[in-house]
Amino acid sequence: MHPQQVLEEGPGSETGALYAKVARELEAVAADLIVFFDSDHFVNFFFDNMPAFCIGIVDQAEGTDEDRVQMPWYTVRVHEAFARALLGFALEREFDVASKEEMSLDHSILVPLHFLTPRMHVPIVPVYIRGLAAPLPLARRCLALGRMVREFIDRWPGSERVAVLASGSFSLEVGGPRMGRTDHDWQATVVELLRADRIDELVRHATTDRMLSAGNVSGELLNWIALAGALGGGKPLFVEQQTGHAYAVWRPEQG
Amino acid sequence: MSTYAVNKVCHLVERDSAFRERMRRDVDAALAGFKLEAEELQALKAGDVVTLFRRGAHPFLLQNLGRYRLVGLDRESYRQRITSLADD
Numbered sequence: 001m002h003p004q005q006v007l008e009e010g011p012g013s014e015t016g017a018l019y020a021k022v023a024r025e026l027e028a029v030a031a032d033l034i035v036f037f038d039s040d041h042f043v044n045f046f047f048d049n050m051p052a053f054c055i056g057i058v059d060q061a062e063g064t065d066e067d068r069v070q071m072p073w074y075t076v077r078v079h080e081a082f083a084r085a086l087l088g089f090a091l092e093r094e095f096d097v098a099s100k101e102e103m104s105l106d107h108s109i110l111v112p113l114h115f116l117t118p119r120m121h122v123p124i125v126p127v128y129i130r131g132l133a134a135p136l137p138l139a140r141r142c143l144a145l146g147r148m149v150r151e152f153i154d155r156w157p158g159s160e161r162v163a164v165l166a167s168g169s170f171s172l173e174v175g176g177p178r179m180g181r182t183d184h185d186w187q188a189t190v191v192e193l194l195r196a197d198r199i200d201e202l203v204r205h206a207t208t209d210r211m212l213s214a215g216n217v218s219g220e221l222l223n224w225i226a227l228a229g230a231l232g233g234g235k236p237l238f239v240e241q242q243t244g245h246a247y248a249v250w251r252p253e254q255g
Numbered sequence: 256m257s258t259y260a261v262n263k264v265c266h267l268v269e270r271d272s273a274f275r276e277r278m279r280r281d282v283d284a285a286l287a288g289f290k291l292e293a294e295e296l297q298a299l300k301a302g303d304v305v306t307l308f309r310r311g312a313h314p315f316l317l318q319n320l321g322r323y324r325l326v327g328l329d330r331e332s333y334r335q336r337i338t339s340l341a342d343d
Contacts, residue, residue, distance in 0.1 A: 175337065
């Protein structure tokens with residue numbers, strides 16, 4: 001969802017209502033830490049150094065400094081100790097993720113937080129997945145990344161109640177020949193498989209070619225797949241669609 | 256391959272407002288320091304986003320030329336040019 005459009009639409013809009021539905025569930029579990037799977041929009045990374053996976057390790061981050069994005073400026077705390085420990089665990093588990101100790105937050109993190117935790121009182125841990133520029137990491141690798149993150153969450157000795165968020169489109173073309181179009185077949189497939197908890201099937205379908213044929217930034221689906229890995233199975237409470245993307249909540253059993 | 260330099264130019268016009276102004280004032284001077292091939296330099300100056308796209312420039316970045324009204328483009332002319340490549 002385009003941030004400016006979201007702000008113009010406001011909390012009473014369809015988008016606002018969908019976010020509110022997610023926010024109610026997030027409030028119900030009283031999360032005090034959010035692990036956030038996101039794809040950077042050329043804010044933290046450019047082609048000079050573009051990791052497949054990266055953990056943001058800072059004490060706080062601000063944004064968005066995307067010049068075109070009109071939205072409130074936010075400062076969000078990052079759980080630095082958790083993030084740093086996750087990096088160590090990832091490497092131990094043979095996920096050779098990158099780390100970034102100076103970063104800013106882009107709209108794909110801040111728009112959801114604007115609606116879900118507007119007081120920005122819940123610290124986050126950003127985990128970036130290369131989703132906007134091919135070559136993309138494999139879907140099955142992103143699923144495994146999510147499982148690894150879940151294992152880390154379950155082992156984390158702190159008392160934090162951890163929620164996992166993912167942000168991204170299933171079908172979106174930005175600035176390319178198919179701009180303004182949506183691959184409704186792919187959207188329907190993704191939503192159906194998410195609703196039915198057929199994640200292995202989703203992973204098999206979500207090849208780079210298939211995702212990119214649904215739009216040039218549709219690799220953002222990988223964030224959802226990592227989220228599915230972290231959830232470890234189970235059907236969602238709901239998956240509500242909008243054009244090219246969706247809003248969904250799962251309530252997994254505690255590990 | 257110097258697609259990297261094309262992407263870099265398109266990235267900087269969003270991230271660096273001083274560079275954006277230089278692109279407006281004197282495009283030749285602004286682009287002088289980039290390792291662009293002749294065809295890319297020509298296409299950039301002409302707002303020929305079809306050629307730049309075909310050479311591998313990332314559309315997410317390329318669209319900045321239209322968004323910031325550079326090299327003779329605006330959002331609408333950018334859209335018209337790039338969607339002329341849609342395969343239907």
